[in-house]
Amino acid sequence: MTLDDLLLPDTPVCTAATDVARAYCSPALLNHCVRSYIWAAVHGAEQDIAFDPELLYVGAMFHDIALVPEFDSHTVPFDDASAHVARVFAAGAGWSESRRERLAEVVISHMLDEVDVTKDPEGHLLERSTSLDISGRHMDDFSAAFKAQVLARHPRAGIAEEFLACFRDQAERKPGSSPATALRNGIAERILTNSLD
Secondary structure, rough: OHHHHOOOOOHHHHHHHHHHHHOOOOOHHHHHHHHHHHHHHHHHHHHHOOOOOOHHHHHHOOOOOHHHHHHHOOOHHHHHHHHHHHHHHHHHHHOOOOHHHHHHHHHHOOOOOOOOOOOOOOOOOOOHHHHHHOOOOOHOOOOHHHHHHHHHHHOOOOOOHHHHHHHHHHHHOOOOOOOHHHHHHOOOOOOOOOOOO
């Protein structure tokens, strides 16, 4: 599969999610969100994993939204706060309560070490794709040519340094949070040595 074969979900909700992400995310963080969807969707298609493209796309657009100052929470971890923002967005988009909860689950799942594909295919794909894009896990999922094509269209633009600074800030203020745990487990080195850079 090439990047040109991938069709981004073209629904009003996806368009609105992109507009919100573009309004609040830095260029580097926005590109990370888009790449996260691309890695996830292509891997899902290649592995014959049935997933909901709209749900996965909106999850990708909002999974890190609470790292930006406007949505940063001083009381809950950023992944939980991102899920809250996503849930509110989905309510405004007219999604049912059950679909809003699924979206929140997908957003929270991206920070887990592993997600059962049979129970949460979108969460599984988002966890896998964000891990690849930030810390360099699962590099063998894609050819060098495909990775180069994605990066040419959606450059990294300094995401490693920006993301690590966000995680360090989150960890300092919220020592029990997932970024704090990730930093204790050596994610800083993995971020800075990610071969995508």
